[in-house]
Amino acid sequence: MTARLCPFALLAALLPGVPRPAAAQDLTLPAAPRDSIVITAEFDSYDLPVGGWKNGTLPVERIEGMVQRRAWRLEAGDLTLLSVLAPLREQLQAQGFDILLDCETRVCGGFDFRFATEVLPEPAMHVDLGDFRFLSARKGDRAASLLISRSASSVFVQMISVGPDAPPEPIAATEPAVPLPLPSPVTAPAPADTGDLAARLDQGYGVVLDDLLFASGSAALAEGDYASLTALAAWLKADPDRMVLLVGHTDASGGVTSNVALSEKRAQAVRGVLMSRFGVNGRQVQAQGVGPMAPRDTNATEEGRRKNRRVEAIPAPT
Template sequence: MSILTKIAYAIIFIWLSNPSASANDIAGCSDVGGLRRFIDSSIVMCERHDFDTYTLPTGKNTGFDFDSNKAEFESSMNIEGRLVENVYAIPPAVSSVDVFRNYKADLAANGYRILFQAERDATGPHLGSFFETTGPGTQIWGYSPDQARYIAAVKEDGGAKTYIALYVIEYQDGYDPNFSPQKGQAMVRLDAVQVGALEDRMVPASAADISKDFEVDGKAALYGILFDFDKATIKPESRPALDEIAKFLQQNPAQRVYLIGHTDSVGGFDFNMQLSKARAAAVVDDLSRTYHLETSRMMSSGVGLQAPVASNATQEGRARNRRVEMVPSDAQMGLSALGLQP
């Protein structure tokens, strides 16, 4: 970084304060991604989830279905991880241009790489509607497009990545019960998704655990098997869990099993039924190809959202419901209710 560049950053950061809580912040909210906040701004809304899915726009918005609240983009990324979504109110009389320029400089100074950026019409016709209907949504995003500015960025730190979605507007219209911006007041939506580090929490069941679960519960929940978002593609991080499943089956050569896919309730009944079946079939296929286990010992099926183990009303509950279960094929009780044939 040149001396002139450093001086430019120093001048810009006059407008930025260190990341710290403001007396006007909503309780439980704080800055994210190691980024500074605009001076004298406050967090008026936030949502935080230990684990969630997120669609990161990485291209121009091309449309929006107002019946399903689904946005379309030239390109986007579906990612999973620790999610924080903050809404900042900027002091009046500050333009969105100043706010955007400062945040962009702070992203660069903190090692973020820009994936996509756009201003005004180049953001697309309904990028505001996307933010209005996701996370701490509020009408102001959808009704104030004239001075809208957007950045998608990523920072890599070892095995972890932090993705940023930054959306800046100048309020023109739209009601929100939580606060009342002044006409022309800049507002910031800053979403941060941390991926990579969270997957260490997904401890796979050992072969001994599976054996014990069979004896005690008549089944074993296999949470260490991870899939791409809304797909049946097994992630490489699933290998330790698959190793243990294969080890159990190798240690018990006479054991035949059902592998049953389960999903949360997001996406509807038919979609989740097909997804759960495809994921269970993918596990059987991997066990057969990688570990040379006989497919005749394994029957796959899926029950979609029909057998939750936690409430789908919370992010944590949905994470528990997304799983593959293994059931010994001699455990006949309840199989007909799950749509399986012994």
């Protein structure tokens, strides 16, 4: 079962600059991080994903030993997820690690993969459900995983390492580097966010239903005609095998538990409208809530909080 980390323990661990234990491995990030966190457990276990989500399960290998969980937040700049992952992958391979799994969002299993594997909670680690990369590797009795995603302004990197004693030396921050030359892209880039909802869904990317309006603390959609729901319903009804997961989000006002419940009610409300008003088959739509854990904007302003009160549609892999 995935470990649950107490948010208060997490905050207590936010101590950048603490000396790191000496060890054999030293990986280098392509840019200096703005924030970092490290949590080390001397006797623990980690379920290392070794395959993508398939047939309702995530294949893992349980590894016991000293587990170190780290996360960094980098200035996004011109960085892409692959430009961060590629040099880290090369460094692991150079040190004798065998790559077990190397996947991007859709191949990993999207939403199902994200919530079946261990992820440090916000604000330490942020995962865009429609855009992340994952890698797991092993070298004898040592293992490591990398999870990389981004927000509008930052790239987030998580590394979980496990071994019989001190884990591999954590990633060392460097001064900003010259952008790395990248190999040919292995997947098509996301279509421009120009309102072409169907094109993004067709390529497996999630979409934010930006025109939906929720009052703070309310699960009810404001009255109105929503173009995003019209387009989403048309996309679903064009092929009965298409399925989406509606993911509800809230701003950070109030408690986490109540906000997670509220966000699921918002997703369920959207599902109900798709079914009752547009005649979408309920089998094609699932709903889930994640509360304030994946903000897309600041919670310090009303405009930012309004943007965070949203529902996203994530297409199921076909």
